[in-house]
Amino acid sequence: MNFFARQDQARRQSRRLVILFALAVAAIVVAVDLVFLLFFGGMGTATDPGALVLGLAMASLLTLGIIGIGSMYRLASLRQGGAAVATGLGGTPVPGDTHDFHYRRLRNVVEEIAIASGVPVPQLFVLEHEPGINAFAAGYAPADAAIAVTRGALDRLNRDELQGVIAHEFSHVLNGDMRLNIRLMGVLFGILVLAVVGRKILLHGRGARGKDGAPLLLAALALMVVGYIGLFFGRLIKAGVSRQREYLADASAVQFTRQTKGLAGALKKIVGLPDGSKLGNADTEEVAHMLFGDGVGFSSLFATHPPVVERIRALEPSFRPSMVADLQARWQLHPPSGLDEDLAMGLVAEPPPLPGEVAELVVSPPMVVAQVGTPRTDDYVRAGALLGAIPENLRAAAHDREEVVPLLLGLLMAGPGEVRERQQFELAARHDERQARQALDYAERLAELPRLLHLPLAGMAMPALCKRPRPELERFMDSCFALSHADGRISLFEYCLGRLLRVQVRDALDPARAWVPGHRHLSRCAPHAVNLMAVLAQAGHADPGAAMRAYLAGMARVFPRLDSPYRPPADPHRALDEAWPVLDELEPIGKELLLEGLVAAVSHDGRMSVAEAELLRVACACLHCPLPPMLEH
Template sequence: MNFFEHQDQARRRTGLLSLLFFLAVAIIVVLLNIVFIVALAWSSHKPITLELVQAQPEIWLLGTAGALLVIFAGSGYKWLELRKGGRQVADMLGGRKIQSNTQDSDEQQLLNVVAEMAIASSMPIPDVYVLDDDSINAFAAGHQPSDAIIGVTRGCMEKLSREQLQGVIAHEFSHILNGDMRLNMQLMALLFGILFIGLVGRLLMHSSSRSRNSKNNAGPMIGLGLMVIGYSGVFFGSIIRAAVSRQREFLADASAVQFTRNPDGISGALKVIGYGAGSDVHNPASEEMGHLFFGQAFTSRLNIFATHPPLNERINRLDPSWNGQYLKPRVTSAPREIPSRKSTLDSATSAIISGLAGATSGGHADTKNQRIEPENNTTAVLSERQRALLNLQAAAIEPDSARILIFSLLIASPNKLIAREQQDLVRKQHGQQSFTTLLQFYPAAQTLLPGQRLPLVEKSLTALREMSPQQYENFHTTLVKLAKADGEIDLFEWCLYRLILQYLGAHFNTVHPAKPRYSQADAVASEIATVISYVACAGQEHPEDIDKAYAAGIAAGGFSAVKRDIAHTTSGSLNPLNRALAKLTQAYPHIKGRIIKALMATITSDRHITEDERDMVKTIATILESPIPKELIE
């Protein structure tokens, strides 16, 4: 099966259907103008002639402006209703957020699968919500990857095997990567805007019918026309929306197989649905949001309104040798006991020690940035370092300790006086208990290797999203003060802060999604050159090596040969980089993809990737909402 071919076909068909949707809006505008002309002729007792139409150009202008105003007003209202992104959708569907430290075995398994698929798709771990529904279904929602969430029904967790659950979650990550979430939100808003025409017509007809004005009042006629056109528009718009959704489902199915390398997982989930478990979501909002789900979320008597392809067709595409037999749901067993955190850490520590001891038995163990020569206490030293790392990883998934972990990573100055000032700042801002916890984490954070720090930040994002808005404001203020305490912002501090700002800022509505504006690379050529130049300097020291790395990036991305701005990269300030990235977030996805490709060529020009280069490119990919290259995933 050629999954890439299926993806290309789905994208082409979606483009045609989206064009058809906007063509339908244009037709609605024309029809509304006709209604206004007919109403004018009726109220003035004049026949509808070409002269009448040509003599009233303002009617066409006002009719067009009024129609678009009504559509955009309705769409804008719905868009504002969905401004919180995925969280808002989950709330409307009655979802409950799964806490990172849940003790429910099915929920814990789901969180693990989501984390695995996030790594496979090179995306950050989103928040996960559960719908208390016995059906098998799931959805992804949000405006962009940084505010995306994944929702799963209780039946999906309980009735599917782990392999099948992986297939479903991979399907939802495909929607995130393919840009379907924003498209789905736009379709919801646009369809409501068309419906709004009918609602306005209904209101106008009702108010006009109660009016005591003369019989020449055209209000009822206009109201009736608006109702007919509005509800008819919704009828045909729903058909087009369903057709768009069906094509995106084929695309997501194909992409899911690429992530899991296992078509049996997602096809198995579809077979369990077909056996009788079903995918209907029993919620009033399921019909409006049916195109967001993994399976058909509501019963559709007409196939043209079905937001998903028939099960048999989806299964046959994934499993051409399918014999037509469905699969029984997994039998729910008694809740499994979740091992205590201490026992988990101890067993993991033992495994790591064993593996590292084996690696050092041949003479030495070479890490990315540190060579450890064999000594009598090598195993003990490694054991202590790894135990510290495991304890910090455990702290990263606990809401109360994740904030203090981030602070401990920032307090890394070799100047003891500055470190004490930073610690006192935490005590003043967050209290004695947080200060005590910081003193416990700080020694362990000091033992981390460079490549171990940023993954801890990424791991803590899920727990940090559980802060209240006031806690986040205080947390953000402390971050800035800690980073500036020594008078400069180093590369790690910049990466840490930008990751926090990207994912927590979107979650707490302090950072808003950037709208695509630049479809041509030449429009942002200087910004691209600035970013590539900074990355080239991050991994090289000699000017000739920097120039070589910069040239490799420009060539790999197919960008215009812009001279490297040496003044920016040698100033020691990261402000030019921040300004460049702020503009590049408004580039279209295909431009962003070329930028990431260029950055990978930049850092591999010397056939070696340093930790600074790795952290910087991962952070830039995150800021640009682009998948992190597989080569940078540890």
């Protein structure tokens, strides 16, 4: 199952969630009506049939209102995305300039995996007061994602094991699970709110005695019964939506990290240590479906995760349940230390060299399409090499809240000349003089940075950028637009990078409205797809004849029956500005076909330069189709 099939599956799961939610609400309303009939009809307190029907209608509407208001309230509280979930559970943000070894190791692992996945680096949090081994990813889209790990995971897991856990969470980021998870939190809160109301009434009515107190206690008891019906359905829905996805996430993590021992080792420590994966926070049940391991301890019927031993056996078939006792006995006396295990393993091998700017990659459209949102063995190694190739001063600036804005603006500036002077004028009109000078300074430093490192550097900078005040982020998006449109001669790569930064910041500013898989059919978007194909073909070929052949190669894959001659738009930037929002709403299968055509156009001779590959990566990222950094598998 590739990225586009998983996106389509996420859409179907969302529809399934709506159906399950509707059934659960209907069951709760029926239960409330039965309680009303028993309490008022059966006890003879309401003999008028009309009054009884009116009472039933009022009870049903009141129940629906409580559930609806509860769900809307919870969803509104989660509009800020993944960071709101992590903060609500007591997560501590990981500083960009931290010197703590465990924090730095976590940040390095997450940055490598984000670069390998072709998505922005998520915000990082640590649940400092949780000794169990657990983690979760939360958010509406990759641009606003947050990953949180427990202190137990940092202390007990070695680097390979931490990689396995983080890769598992990244599979949820790439597969579209996060948005479903955060919506699940909202709708289930509405279902469970009746249980909360019933418990509060029962708690405050304990002192009631005699005839005056009996109705209150009976009402509280009835609400508790109804509340437990909601609790039953809530747990059942979470189990049905979550359990199978954990196996898929484990498989994706193994494919990503190229070995099973890391993930299997983390699971063994969960089953072998007393704290396991349990969390002590009172709100754990609400996020149980998005955790790496079972944080609550549900029974098998309501379990949000498969049994840990079964997950280990899926990774290591030779593992036997009897081995659990051996692990528990060994670690009871000497609990594992991730740091000590890292030191014992020694240094890792040097990463492979990066391809040069003039290197050519041998690719094919189906091969590239299969890599979208699906990083593989060599992508992780390449990500480490990319991360190591970025100069330390630029990496430090990407983590610094004060430096990140001029750094990213510097990425979008053209070379010395008339275009840069116009860009400086645009910056001075929007920012203070200091930031405008800093942006120019970074542009000078970035001039020597290979294009292969521009997108990873931008991805690393997203957590620090998103911590800036909202007005500054809106001004940053406006500046990105101005720099990308300062002159028609600005490169298509710089234009697309500016567009991508604006999209990612926009998603982070309003996570609840972030991108979701669309429903448009490709045939309805043909003019915009044709323009995108023509612009990429023209950008990759200086010779008009070669550009036309590249365009026709792409069109043969996407629109084989459409008679549309090669006519590049006179204003390519404007044409793309009109095309992006429309093409971003394509259904997953339409995007897959469009991407095949784009790859065919860029590599119509079977080869692709590094510059063309990076342009393709940025264009795909603008369409929320993240490509790993290594296309030449």
